[in-house]
Amino acid sequence: MQIERIEMIALLFYAKYETDNVTNIITEWEQAVYNYLAEGSNEVDFKELEINVLGDKILMKEITRGGLSLLPLMVVGMILLVVFLFICVMISTPVNRLKLSMNKPLLVIGIILSPILALTTTFGLVGFLDIPIYPIHFVIPFLVIAIGVDDAFLILHSWNRKYKEMQYYSTTKKIDIMPTIIGKVLKDIGPSITITSMTNYLAFIIGSFFSTPAIQSFCYTASCSIFLDFLFQLSLFTSILVIAEKNEILCGNVKSIELMEVEPERGLCIIKNEKTKQKEEVITNLLKQYCYLLTSNIFRCIVFVSVAIYLGFSIWGIFQIQPLINSQQIIPSDSLLQRTDRLFEKYTWKEYEILNVYVNNPPDISTSNGLQELNKIISKFETMPQAIGSASTLFFLDQYKVYIGFLNVLTFFGGFQIGTDTNSLPQFLKDFPVYNNAVKWHKENDSIVVDKFSFMTAYCNSTTWSDRANLMEKWREVADNLTQYNVSIYSENAPIFEGILNLKYNTVQSTLISLIAMIIVCIFFVSSMPCVLLSTVFGITSISVGLFGFLTILDLKLDLISNIAILVCIGFSVDYTAHFCYHYQKATDVISQNSEETHRQVLINRIHHAFKSVGWPMIQAGLSTVICMCxxxxxxxxxxxxFAKIIFLVVGLGMIHGLLILPMIMAVFPDSWYIKKIKPSDALTNDPQKVSKSQYLLQFDYDESLKSAVISNNKFEANSCSDNIPDILKTPTADPSISENDQEDSGVASDHS
Structure with missing residues (x-):
């Protein structure tokens, strides 16, 4: 038979591992061969041949090089993020807004410093504990920096809203009460940032239970960074925030304070300059109009129909997902190994997939019956579908028979025969050391007893990784039927096959566990079970369904990377749902219906209150994440x-749910879902912790020059506000039974029912 053409010739080089230095020698040799090809020298020396190389040592080096190539992009992302943070600080601060002052750069440094310290601390611990770093670890800085600044936005926004509580104090008094103000900030926003930080942390921890060692190490490292960032935000950033504001006050730069206006219907009217008042009126009116739109029945119907279409399309997309795993996904796109890997997939694995079979309790091969049993074991693997057959089997006994036959020829003229027993096995292994690892034996009563052995055979027609994974399942079925011989199988790609076979099951399992974990976390911090159900069961489930369903549109397959990215984003999605649900529930305690308001007006006020608390920080968090990952x-x-595509998707879906869908849905349900029922006996008690609060109250304590002011029970109307601040401060007598703890945390006049 004449050979028509040759597509590929594979040369395999093996090295005997005698000392640890062999690994270094192999690494240098592989690198030298790769550099030889990368420089194009082969095109001069071998003009008619196209030469490619693949080795595990050079593969790891190329993967690491691909990870390091992300560092310049991370620097660019950091610069863009710092610019965005500076703009946010400039337009958000109530002191010298849009004016450059020393506290603003300090605040930006404080915001970005927490995730950076969390990253450096985490990777320092990783190095100290000698934990291996994989290329996927280079994604962690993007994730931690993008997610880590979100809490700072909430803290800073809450601080700005509470800054009005010390507007009329003297410089000394302002500095003295700053600990009280920062305490109120943490009381107001602490549960929200704790919920989101814990869910992000748990998402990584859960992901580590269903992944390969590399992904597990990635999850542990990322979870540690997220946890440390949470601690730094609560301790370091809040300290820098107070220091920055103190320096601003001590330097005398506080010349004008632009306060957030308190609505007259809440019991207080503070007159500002007309320019500032007009700006805030425009923003307030736009936000009120949006809240009005959210309570419109027609708009609700349009959104609900859109959500139904979105969920239906996402569910359809889920059924279209195909799991796909191959080594080209982890090799840098500009690496020479990409072509080599494609050649292996096209030719080597299709025509020659090697299987190692280990017989740990073999029959006695020194007897004829034992040899028959042995041949049956080998035949079961050689006659499987896709098996090449005996021509591909490499077994020491076949070579041993030839070896014995050759010795018998040499000893024939001496008048004796060696026979086919195993007593010549030690000498055979010395002459053919390649089989030393294929057979284990011991000497017993001057006889050689074989304890265990292995053989190799090959298979074909497996063109994809999924086909090869299914083939491994067939190998396992054959091995399971040979339990009396304790047969086990091995393939060098078995961990990847295992990941492919369990990918869908692990994805569903880890997603459900993540959802349950999110529910448990929310239950601890949100007292209203409907809020928990809406923010987790509906909000996170809807976002998760969208994430899986839109993989097809994003041209992504279900693999280990996309699986762990989705798990991370499920925890990340809580940021956009839990914040609004938590503050909307607080708004139901603050704002209740009176005889002069319609139910729709009350709903508008509650949504408006929740948006004022977390709306702008949610938008800032989403934009900062996108900018950092751009x-x-x-x-x-x-x-x-x-990671970039899935994070962009979760930010978009999260903001749509947090700013549109959830506010609309929560406004549909009755107040009894969110408001705690108060016993009649509690309503009559004088205990300030149990008092039933039905009046609007806002209390400020000023310094002696401006006296103290308490405004309660809606004594002032909007048209009664005067341009003269001292006139406003002339107030009725306060109700001494209402303690400070009964006031609404955010500084807005409160109404509890």
């Missing part, structure tokens, strides 16, 4: 692109 879209490598 440079990643310019890379062509698979791992960072998957």
């Amino acid at each position: 440079p990643v879209i310019f890379t062509t490598d698979h791992i960072p692109q998957v």
